Amino acid sequence: MSSIQCKTTAMKNSIKELAESKIDDFASQLRGKLVMPSDERYDQERKVYNGMIDKRPGMFVKCVDVADVMAAVNFGRDNNLLVAIRGGGHNGGGLGLCDDGLVIDLAGLKFIRVDVANKTVRVGGGNIWGEVDHATHPFGLAVPAGIISTTGVGGLTLGGGVGHLSRKYGLTIDNLLEADMVLADGSFVTVSANENTDLFWAIRGGGGNFGIVTSFKFQAHDVKNVFGGPTLWPIEKTEEIMEWYHEFLNNAPDDLNGFIATMVIPGPPFPEHLHNKHFCGIIWCYTGDMAKVEEVFKSVVDKNPVFDHRGEMPYPAIQTLFDGLMPPGLQWYWKADFFTELGPEIRAQHLKFGSKIPTPLSQMHLYPISGAASRVGKEDTPWAYRDAKYAGVIVGVDPSPENAAKITYWCKDYWNALHPYSSGGAYSNFMMNEGQERVKASYKHNYDRLAKIKKEYDPSNFFSVNQNIQPSD
Numbered sequence: 240m241s242s243i244q245c246k247t248t249a250m251k252n253s254i255k256e257l258a259e260s261k262i263d264d265f266a267s268q269l270r271g272k273l274v275m276p277s278d279e280r281y282d283q284e285r286k287v288y289n290g291m292i293d294k295r296p297g298m299f300v301k302c303v304d305v306a307d308v309m310a311a312v313n314f315g316r317d318n319n320l321l322v323a324i325r326g327g328g329h330n331g332g333g334l335g336l337c338d339d340g341l342v343i344d345l346a347g348l349k350f351i352r353v354d355v356a357n358k359t360v361r362v363g364g365g366n367i368w369g370e371v372d373h374a375t376h377p378f379g380l381a382v383p384a385g386i387i388s389t390t391g392v393g394g395l396t397l398g399g400g401v402g403h404l405s406r407k408y409g410l411t412i413d414n415l416l417e418a419d420m421v422l423a424d425g426s427f428v429t430v431s432a433n434e435n436t437d438l439f440w441a442i443r444g445g446g447g448n449f450g451i452v453t454s455f456k457f458q459a460h461d462v463k464n465v466f467g468g469p470t471l472w473p474i475e476k477t478e479e480i481m482e483w484y485h486e487f488l489n490n491a492p493d494d495l496n497g498f499i500a501t502m503v504i505p506g507p508p509f510p511e512h513l514h515n516k517h518f519c520g521i522i523w524c525y526t527g528d529m530a531k532v533e534e535v536f537k538s539v540v541d542k543n544p545v546f547d548h549r550g551e552m553p554y555p556a557i558q559t560l561f562d563g564l565m566p567p568g569l570q571w572y573w574k575a576d577f578f579t580e581l582g583p584e585i586r587a588q589h590l591k592f593g594s595k596i597p598t599p600l601s602q603m604h605l606y607p608i609s610g611a612a613s614r615v616g617k618e619d620t621p622w623a624y625r626d627a628k629y630a631g632v633i634v635g636v637d638p639s640p641e642n643a644a645k646i647t648y649w650c651k652d653y654w655n656a657l658h659p660y661s662s663g664g665a666y667s668n669f670m671m672n673e674g675q676e677r678v679k680a681s682y683k684h685n686y687d688r689l690a691k692i693k694k695e696y697d698p699s700n701f702f703s704v705n706q707n708i709q710p711s712d
């Protein structure tokens with residue numbers, strides 16, 4: 240926990256000390272339920288995706304509509320409580336929970352309406368991406384999102400959103416048209432390019448700092464089937480493959496996306512001869528003309544991957560390809576940075592640490608920030624690193640808490656070796672709870688504008704359990 244958050248926590252009231260009548264009165268205003276530490280469901284409720292997170296909130300408000308969210312914000316503010324917002328519960332640092340405070344849980348705030356004529360999608364603040372893909376796919380439409388279908392729409396979108404469609408259609412925030420929000424004073428606003436434009440700018444990357452988004456409206460695109468999947472090379476070839484990949488992808492059409500990784504093949508469904516071996520891999524996703532697949536991938540095939548599992552598949556299939564390997568409840572430790580190039584020093588570190596991956600599920604990914612994602616101005620949204628070529632992330636992952644230290648040290652050592660060659664900051668959604676300097680580095684030249692908007696809409700820093708932007712002085 241950062242010192243700033245400790246300070247905030249110390250100044251807050253404890254839910255344990257609230258009069259029972261106050262809690263009863265609050266419960267009577269809700270359609271959703273409260274879950275308290277004495278409830279049987281409490282331990283289930285406080286589980287998030289990262290099994291390393293062990294926080295004990297004082298109360299969950301299971302919101303089912305906007306009125307519940309407004310009541311929860313007013314209750315939290317009037318009683319001076321620490322408040323966390325939980326969407327899909329995927330945040331690495333567990334920022335959807337807080338100790339002793341109030342968790343405003345949006346999992347019951349789900350609705351999706353696809354406007355086929357206008358190719359737009361309206362999505363609830365508590366939906367997860369797999370639900371969105373399921374709703375849009377029958378219409379041959381998709382919204383750019385992340386690569387695991389159980390990730391929350393809320394947290395991923397508000398932080399930026401990188402994934403298989405980034406090069407073709409930009410980040411998720413580049414496809415956000417409108418949002419409904421409940422602000423710290425309990426008021427309800429709609430934000431878009433025409434309404435509350437400062438807030439609309441701030442939420443396209445600034446996270447949950449400015450209010451609770453109860454509904455998102457996205458631009459969808461014509462994506463039905465894609466051609467993709469993994470190609471693998473022995474880890475010893477990492478430097479050669481990375482050098483070629485950088486050149487190849489940055490000269491490829493936007494239709495082609497591929498994130499590069501160092502990884503271990505953990506087991507089925509991969510063939511047995513690959514199990515527990517270290518690889519440099521690329522996970523491709525091509526959305527262009529299927530008649531051109533052979534031509535587009537010729538250079539990939541020429542590099543003779545030892546495993547090639549590309550093929551045509553429905554878009555939701557690539558979006559769920561890794562769900563089975565990464566179930567909820569594993570231990571996760573994250574470290575991240577942006578990179579503009581993959582020079583020889585960087586490639587050498589990837590070979591070194593990729594060869595030392597400590598557990599079968601631990602990995603390093605470099606997600607391309609090129610094509611359409613790079614053509615948005617550096618100040619057009621808070622997402623400052625439009626000129627970086629990659630959003631890099633190192634994840635130490637394992638089912639056993641006994642390996643928590645091992646995966647954490649590997650992650651930190653890998654990151655320490657690469658950080659001097661990075662752009663200096665990281666994608667906020669790929670960070671743990673790393674303190675103010677890292678948040679500032681993440682927003683770079685856009686931080687001051689975010690801090691001014693924060694001061695206007697949340698001067699008391701009511702929404703503080705996030706990659707926190709401090710209200711400007």
Ligand SMILES: Cc1cc2nc3c(=O)[nH]c(=O)nc-3n(C[C@H](O)[C@H](O)[C@H](O)COP(=O)(O)OP(=O)(O)OC[C@H]3O[C@@H](n4cnc5c(N)ncnc54)[C@H](O)[C@@H]3O)c2cc1C
Pocket residue numbers: 288323324325326327328329330331333334335336345364365384385386387389390391392393394395396397398399400401402446447448450451452453565668669704705
């Ligand atoms: C396995 C895995 C794969 C991932 N893959 C990708 C990927 O491919 N691309 C990518 O960009 N990111 C990816 N991420 C990172 C992901 O974007 C972040 O973890 C994000 O915070 C998850 O959002 P959530 O709603 O599930 O999280 P939560 O833990 O529920 O919330 C995190 C924070 O988001 C804010 N928040 C959530 N919902 C709302 C809302 N409706 N209104 C206001 N604030 C809200 C709150 O501040 C909250 O503290 C991945 C994460 C995991 C664990």
